[in-house]
Amino acid sequence: METSKANLSALIDLADQGDEVSSDKLFVLLYGELHRLAKCQLARQGEVSISATTLIHEAYLDMAARDGASFPDQGRFMGYAARVMRGLIIDHVRNRLAVKRGGQFELTSFTTNVEDAIKSDEELTRISQALDELARVDSSLSQIVDLKFFCGFSFGEIANMRGLSERTVQRKWEKARIYLHRSLQADLPQ
Amino acid sequence: MSTLTPEQWEQVGPYLDEALELFPEQRAQWLLSLSQKDAKLASMVQALLDEQEQVEREGFLERPPLQTGSRLAGQKVGSYTLISQIGQGGMGSVWLAQRSDGRFERKAAVKFVSTARTGRVMEERFKREGNVLGRLIHPHIAELLDAGICSDGTPYLILEYVDGEAIDQYCDEQKLSVEARIKLFLDVLSAVAEAHANLIVHRDIKPSNVMVRKDGQVKLLDFGIAKLLAPDEATATQLTVEGGGAFTPRFAAPEQVTGGNITTATDVYALGAMLYFLLTGSHPAQTSRQSTAELLQAIVEREPPRASALALTAKDAAEKRHSTPEKLSRQLRGDLDTILSKALKKNPQERYASVSAFADDLTRYLKHEAISVRPDTFAYRTVKFVRRNRVVVALATVAFVATAAGLIGTILQARTARQQRDLAIRERDRATDVTDFVTRIFKVSDPSQARGNSVTVREILDKAASDLQAGAAKDPETRAHMLFVLGTVYDSIGIIDKAKPMLEQAVQLQQHLLGQENPETLRSASFLGVVLLEVADYEGAEKLDRDTLAIQRRVLGPEHVDTLTTLARLGALISYQGRFAEGEKIQREALDIARRTLGPESPLALTLTTSLVGTMVEEGDESRYPEAEKMQKENLAVERRIFGPDHPDTLAGMAHLGWILLNERKYPESEQVLREGLATEIRVLGAEHPDTLDLRNYLATVLMRQARYREAEQLFRETRFAQQRIFGPEKPQTASSTYNLGCLAALQGKSVQALTLLREAVDHGLNSQTALDMENDEDLKSLRGNPSFTALVAYAKIRNGSSHEKQ
Numbered sequence: 003m004e005t006s007k008a009n010l011s012a013l014i015d016l017a018d019q020g021d022e023v024s025s026d027k028l029f030v031l032l033y034g035e036l037h038r039l040a041k042c043q044l045a046r047q048g049e050v051s052i053s054a055t056t057l058i059h060e061a062y063l064d065m066a067a068r069d070g071a072s073f074p075d076q077g078r079f080m081g082y083a084a085r086v087m088r089g090l091i092i093d094h095v096r097n098r099l100a101v102k103r104g105g106q107f108e109l110t111s112f113t114t115n116v117e118d119a120i121k122s123d124e125e126l127t128r129i130s131q132a133l134d135e136l137a138r139v140d141s142s143l144s145q146i147v148d149l150k151f152f153c154g155f156s157f158g159e160i161a162n163m164r165g166l167s168e169r170t171v172q173r174k175w176e177k178a179r180i181y182l183h184r185s186l187q188a189d190l191p192q
Numbered sequence: 193m194s195t196l197t198p199e200q201w202e203q204v205g206p207y208l209d210e211a212l213e214l215f216p217e218q219r220a221q222w223l224l225s226l227s228q229k230d231a232k233l234a235s236m237v238q239a240l241l242d243e244q245e246q247v248e249r250e251g252f253l254e255r256p257p258l259q260t261g262s263r264l265a266g267q268k269v270g271s272y273t274l275i276s277q278i279g280q281g282g283m284g285s286v287w288l289a290q291r292s293d294g295r296f297e298r299k300a301a302v303k304f305v306s307t308a309r310t311g312r313v314m315e316e317r318f319k320r321e322g323n324v325l326g327r328l329i330h331p332h333i334a335e336l337l338d339a340g341i342c343s344d345g346t347p348y349l350i351l352e353y354v355d356g357e358a359i360d361q362y363c364d365e366q367k368l369s370v371e372a373r374i375k376l377f378l379d380v381l382s383a384v385a386e387a388h389a390n391l392i393v394h395r396d397i398k399p400s401n402v403m404v405r406k407d408g409q410v411k412l413l414d415f416g417i418a419k420l421l422a423p424d425e426a427t428a429t430q431l432t433v434e435g436g437g438a439f440t441p442r443f444a445a446p447e448q449v450t451g452g453n454i455t456t457a458t459d460v461y462a463l464g465a466m467l468y469f470l471l472t473g474s475h476p477a478q479t480s481r482q483s484t485a486e487l488l489q490a491i492v493e494r495e496p497p498r499a500s501a502l503a504l505t506a507k508d509a510a511e512k513r514h515s516t517p518e519k520l521s522r523q524l525r526g527d528l529d530t531i532l533s534k535a536l537k538k539n540p541q542e543r544y545a546s547v548s549a550f551a552d553d554l555t556r557y558l559k560h561e562a563i564s565v566r567p568d569t570f571a572y573r574t575v576k577f578v579r580r581n582r583v584v585v586a587l588a589t590v591a592f593v594a595t596a597a598g599l600i601g602t603i604l605q606a607r608t609a610r611q612q613r614d615l616a617i618r619e620r621d622r623a624t625d626v627t628d629f630v631t632r633i634f635k636v637s638d639p640s641q642a643r644g645n646s647v648t649v650r651e652i653l654d655k656a657a658s659d660l661q662a663g664a665a666k667d668p669e670t671r672a673h674m675l676f677v678l679g680t681v682y683d684s685i686g687i688i689d690k691a692k693p694m695l696e697q698a699v700q701l702q703q704h705l706l707g708q709e710n711p712e713t714l715r716s717a718s719f720l721g722v723v724l725l726e727v728a729d730y731e732g733a734e735k736l737d738r739d740t741l742a743i744q745r746r747v748l749g750p751e752h753v754d755t756l757t758t759l760a761r762l763g764a765l766i767s768y769q770g771r772f773a774e775g776e777k778i779q780r781e782a783l784d785i786a787r788r789t790l791g792p793e794s795p796l797a798l799t800l801t802t803s804l805v806g807t808m809v810e811e812g813d814e815s816r817y818p819e820a821e822k823m824q825k826e827n828l829a830v831e832r833r834i835f836g837p838d839h840p841d842t843l844a845g846m847a848h849l850g851w852i853l854l855n856e857r858k859y860p861e862s863e864q865v866l867r868e869g870l871a872t873e874i875r876v877l878g879a880e881h882p883d884t885l886d887l888r889n890y891l892a893t894v895l896m897r898q899a900r901y902r903e904a905e906q907l908f909r910e911t912r913f914a915q916q917r918i919f920g921p922e923k924p925q926t927a928s929s930t931y932n933l934g935c936l937a938a939l940q941g942k943s944v945q946a947l948t949l950l951r952e953a954v955d956h957g958l959n960s961q962t963a964l965d966m967e968n969d970e971d972l973k974s975l976r977g978n979p980s981f982t983a984l985v986a987y988a989k990i991r992n993g994s995s996h997e998k999q
Contacts, residue, residue, distance in 0.1 A: 091257055126257055139198045140205070151253045173212050177205070179247045180240050184196070 032086040077163045084148035132185045143178040299353040332383035354403040354411040362404040364512045379410040381551040397462035398443040457540035464535025473509030500525035526772035534565045672701035695720040737762040772811040779804045866891040880914045927958040935971035960992035
């Protein structure tokens with residue numbers, strides 16, 4: 003694990019170039035990081051829940067501090083981390099819905115505008131699959147969904163991260179939602 | 193629905209970007225021009241935009257995958273403690289909260305405004321205005337108690353909590369009748385009127401924003417918010433973009449779709465749409481299978497179906513209104529159709545000028561009083577001629593001629609009422625007869641001048657009138673008779689402004705001398721009713737007719753011909769005011785009596801049938817046209833058999849049938865009937881007989897509707913030429929032909945020519961109804977927005993007296 007940690011910057015570079023093996027490695031690495039971090043946070047703060055946004059920020063700071071100056075900029079990192087966060091959240095929901103285990107940490111998304119219902123893990127999985135498909139068509143769209151929907155970043159924050167205008171982020175978000183909605187509808191048994 | 197291939201997605205992507213950058217209301221136009229370049233691509237973009245609507249509606253991916261909701265419970269917002277979430281809307285979530293200072297219990301609704309949708313601008317606005325918000329206090333408006341910003345930056349509003357149901361659900365669950373629904377709706381109107389008085393426009397009125405509490409109290413939601421959320425000029429664009437669909441498409445007014453000015457008229461429209469929905473169970477612009485783009489287009493372009501027509505197919509809706517489709521349709525037909533259509537006008541300026549005016553008409557409807565708005569159907573549904581008056585006047589003539597017969601037996605004695613009516617319709621002939629009469633009575637020096645020339649008739653009449661005023665008849669009773677006769681003659685040649693005071697005087701004198709119940713007094717009164725109708729004093733005419741009728745029923749009996757005549761005319765008059773259901777009922781009653789007492793093939797019964805059919809068609813309910821057509825065909829067959837094919841009544845029946853077919857848009861059949869009738873009329877009555885000209889007019893209209901403009905123009909011109917000779921240039925008949933020529937020009941886009949002709953028509957005796965309705969005339973649509981046309985409309989209103997406006 004130590005070696006892969008050291009290679010994080012290199013992995014991101016390779017993944018950027020489309021190297022699938024590196025992408026997978028990166029995923030595993032980030033997943034482990036985020037999961038570990040979430041547990042630490044939980045231990046430190048007791049029963050308080052952690053928001054996905056906080057977690058991912060923490061992860062960045064944590065890893066950047068360890069990796070030093072070569073660590074990729076926040077924007078590039080977030081793109082990958084958000085995808086990982088998606089997996090983490092789906093697993094979390096799956097576990098929680100299956101059995102309430104002790105010691106599980108509570109993940110939340112930031113916002114006051116939340117309905118009191120959790121999406122099923124099947125539903126999230128289907129969204130996730132559609133997102134992966136979308137990533138192949140236009141990865142910038144899928145990243146925005148990860149950041150917005152799964153991690154709970156605001157349009158403004160995403161715009162800053164990705165160096166885009168807020169309006170462009172919003173438009174991409176709309177496009178992504180159209181794409182996902184369409185492909186989820188198409189998946190439904192008629 | 194299928195997933196797009198990456199190639200398709202790549203192809204459509206840039207266009208989708210472009211479409212998403214547009215305001216929703218601009219998209220239809222944009223799509224249209226795209227489809228001209230690449231139809232397949234346009235339909236793909238359209239499909240994706242429709243998808244977006246669905247995404248918006250479902251709030252797809254708007255809620256994060258993990259819960260935090262329960263964590264908010266127990267938290268304090270202002271002086272309220274959140275209890276549980278009660279809603280999630282486009283704007284954000286809504287929570288039930290309780291006042292926590294312990295002094296008194298009060299529940300409230302806390303509405304969090306999602307910043308994702310509204311953007312930072314809204315946050316600023318809340319900071320700036322939240323605390324100084326003007327409060328709208330009204331029993332039917334949910335009060336805004338407080339507003340502020342949460343520590344995480346989310347703006348919130350604290351509103352009076354309304355424990356109830358949306359008005360449409362409430363109405364359906366309670367199975368409220370049409371009247372009960374209107375009463376409830378009037379509460380909504382009073383709330384909106386109050387807001388408007390405070391210069392607040394709601395902009396998003398829809399059933400889900402109108403709650404009804406369990407105690408039946410109506411509460412409008414989101415009114416206070418409207419002001420808070422309304423863009424000021426500086427931020428308007430940004431807000432519209434950031435707010436996305438700031439309005440709800442289903443209840444949006446045309447100007448919201450096209451990006452026009454939002455005014456109180458916008459709320460009037462939304463209220464109209466809501467009432468339409470409450471009464472029929474259907475939306476005025478929405479059909480079941482329709483994309484949002486189509487819906488928006490329909491809102492802007494398509495006239496909603498008449499509520500009454502819609503009701504016929506709505507079994508479910510009828511049940512929920514304690515009614516049957518037929519009964520519901522009957523209830524909506526007439527006044528309610530008219531009121532709804534006024535509120536739902538595409539042009540904001542044509543709607544009710546205020547919510548109060550809207551409420552006034554509904555109140556009048558509930559009290560069975562005449563509403564302020566005239567139905568707007570006839571301007572384009574019927575031929576612009578004196579058609580409408582024809583039957584009513586014809587009925588009146590029965591009374592007129594009967595009286596005249598008593599007075600001057602030598603002329604009219606031998607004629608049956610039927611023949612007398614024919615005579616009366618043929619104005620020139622009548623004028624000749626009357627001329628003889630006048631000549632004899634007043635001994636005009638040169639009788640040779642008085643042959644069939646209406647100008648001479650006019651001179652003689654004027655002389656007679658001035659003689660009468662100068663005291664020609666010493667005996668008051670004779671004087672009253674003469675006033676009456678002169679009045680009717682003036683009326684018959686269309687000089688109504690002279691006819692009216694004479695008849696009024698005659699009635700007054702006769703009432704004084706002979707008493708109210710004298711048959712002559714009654715006849716004079718009955719004819720005065722016709723004149724009041726002609727000058728569009730509907731209220732006066734109706735009151736007079738009702739009074740006359742009551743006395744006739746008592747004195748002459750309910751089945752007397754005179755009584756029936758007044759009754760039938762009252763029915764026609766009521767229909768004429770747009771209260772079709774009521775008018776039709778009365779006419780049917782008169783017809784039933786006439787059929788029973790005089791026989792189904794009696795002239796009066798046949799006339800009444802024609803009148804009734806006219807009402808059915810003028811009502812504009814297309815679903816009843818086939819019935820009307822059938823009745824008219826049967827009636828015509830009887831007239832043919834009894835009177836023969838060349839009889840004026842038969843010919844009038846043919847003209848009527850042609851007119852019905854014209855309304856049914858059965859142009860070829862209409863043309864055939866009219867051409868046949870025209871040939872006969874030319875042969876029997878002559879080419880320049882008023883009836884012949886009438887028919888020619890219908891025929892020209894049929895051609896016009898088929899876009900055969902050149903043929904139509906020739907016929908209109910011929911007609912006008914003849915009318916000028918027969919009636920003179922200043923007569924309504926001539927003017928209406930000029931008007932029709934103007935319409936023809938407008939339809940062909942010749943606006944300068946159209947405006948010249950219309951101006952000429954207005955200046956030279958165009959009947960006031962047509963003149964006042966010019967701005968609504970569909971044939972003149974191409975002129976709308978043209979400043980000269982606007983000026984002409986205003987000029988016509990001034991010329992025709994603004995008092996008509998209300999009628």
